[in-house]
Amino acid sequence: MSSPPVIRVSALCKSYSTPAGDFPALKGVDLRIEAGDFVAVMGPSGSGKSTFMNLLGCLDRPSSGEYLLDGRAVSRMDKDELARVRGRLIGFVFQGFNLLPRMSLQDNVAMPLVYANVDRAERRTRARAMLEKVGLGAYAESLPNRISGGQQQRVAIARALVNAPHLILADEPTGNLDSQTSEEVMALFEALNREGITIVLVTHEADVAAHARRLVRFRDGLIIHDGAHDGLGRHE
Amino acid sequence: MIATLLGQAWHAMGANKLRTFLTMLGMVIGVAAVVLMTAIGQGAQLAVAESINSMGANLFIVLSGSTTSGGVRAGGGNAPTLTLADAAAIRDLPGVAEVAPVHPGSGQIVYGSSNWSTSVFGVTPGYLDVRRWSLQSGTSFGDSDLRSATRVALIGRTVAQNLFGAEDPVGKTLRIRNNPFVVVGVLAPKGQSLDGRDQDDTVLVPLSTAQRKLFGVSFQGSVRMINVQTESAEAMPLVEREMIALLRQRHRLRENQDNDFFVRNLTAVADSAAETTRVMSLLLGAIASVSLLVGGIGIMNIMLVSVTERTREIGIRMAIGARERDILLQFLLEAVIISVVGCMIGLALGIGGALLVNALASTAVVISGASVLLAFGVAATVGIFFGFYPAQKAARLDPIEALRYQ
Secondary structure, X not given: OOOOOOEEEEEEEEEEEEOOEEEEEEEEEEEEEOOOOEEEEEOOOOXXXXXXXXXXXXXXXXXXXXXXXXXXXXXXXXXXHHHHXXXXXXXXXXXXXXXXXOOOHHHXXXXXHHHOOOOHHHHHHHHHHHHHHOOOHHHOXXXXXXXXXXXXXXXXXXXXXXXXXXEEEEEOOOOOOOHHHHHHHHHHHHHHHHOOOEEEEEOOOHHHHOOOOEEEEEEOOEEEEEEEOOOHHHHO | OHHHHHHHHHHHHHHOHHHHHHHHHHHHHHHHHHHHHHHHHHHHHHHHHHHHHHHOOOEEEEEEOOOEEOOEEOOOOOXXXXXXXXXXXXXXXXXXXXXXXXXXEEEEEEEXXXXXXXXXXXXXXXXXXXXXXXXXXXXXXXXXXXXXXXXXXXXXXXXXXHHHOOOOOOOOEEEEOOEEEEEEEEEOXXXXXXXXXXXXXXXXXXXXXXXXXXXXXXXXXXXXXEEEEEOOOOOHHHHHHHHHHHXXXXXXXXXXXXXXXXXXXXXXXXXXXXXXXXXXHHHHHHHHHHHHHHHHHXXXXXXXXXXXXXXXXXXXXXXXXXXXXXXXXXXXXXXXXXXXXXXXXXXXXXXHHHHHHHHHHOOOOXXXXXXXXXXXXXXXXXXXXXXXXXXXXXXXXXXXXXXHOO
């Protein structure tokens, strides 16, 4: 592949200072994710996978090591650039959906465009198109509490997609959903991946991870497995 | 962008209407208090300025000296030390606009079956100019009346009402101390003086008539009081010095002798009255400003609560691309909207209240554009000042912490 990998981290470390001294959450992680990949990240709590996702999402900066996003060094970016990267290159999907409760679904989906300085008419069109894409065009003017959890997560995915990012980071996107709606959401992720969007997804559930093409396992701040999905998840 | 931010702020404020209203109320009361108090204070200043004006501006009163008989000193104006010639000499001093010698007295006035006791002033025609007094009806007497000491009179409104009732006094004959006088004019109403006397309860007659035919004077040409009006307020100190020097010279007083006359400066009295009301009006404004400050603190308090409550929202916004300054602007704008909208309601209430006071209490109120602008500016400043800290707090939140916040 001629284009640089979407994500390339090397010797990535992150420690948090606690009253009991520095706590190393990541102890030197190397990982390379090519464009169009679909990666599931698994690991017990405290294994460093959330810290890793925060670093990938440019919500936090590493203590040491290198992180190249689309070939650009994140550690050298200032706060405004990080915000710009979060808004335009990355789409976030959270476990708790994180829609703003007082805004219509359309306004929720359009929100990243506000911070990307897209004008009002264009925001409306693109948000509407994204809602159509996740099958919720009819609910554009509804408030989030009027629809089911699965539908809310689809709206959150539409919001993540609205700025046409290369990369979607999903932190336990099915954690709050029943298995039926989990499948629907995962089918949506698979469809997006087929369109060429890179997806990195944290999950606890093996059957969710089974949708991914590649599995990365964390334990004690290190990657202990990286490879094709090999059915290891079943032992979890 | 601003339109979007405004929409967001409107949304956020609408989500908690009662709280927004109560926060705004602090601002409303503060601004209304400032506007109302300033209006009342400036009204009082205006009232004082008007009564100073009615007294006559830039005015000295020169009184003749006191007499001493058997160790008892009478008040100023009793010794025949001032003359009409003195008045004429003062008239020629630089900076003097007008002089008006006055012979004050009083008497019982009779018309038909009514009678009334009032003050009777012997004056020259220039007196009306010095006191800025105009006529309601009829005409004034002139220099010819002064020369021939005719028995004509100008009467104040109070005298007219008490003696003539609804009748037109002009052309009627009344008797002052049993001397018949023809009323030639009625003075325009002037109201109370600064010390509360009714200035309309008076009768003016030609000076010569008063001296020769009503009261009598011990020395021909002596006068008990001279009103001296200067051309400007700035000329007053100079005129006072020159006038005293001139009178001392004319009265042939030696270095070690006291003045045989008194000079009173009415403007000084008036100035202190004006200063008093000015201080009072400042004080009112200052007290009202405190409530504006309290309103501002209320805004800060609520904005801090709001930032804490919306920590998660802030985290989400940051995760999808909001920069620190976007968050800062959002919260700052909310604070400013609350204070500016509160200010507008407060302005309306304050102006309404001032008009109500004007209508009910007939107290003069002045709503000046400056005070309105000031209140508005202060409100916007208060919004920015007290909104800034909470907004900055919001903008500095760590996105990860904010996203985890429950």
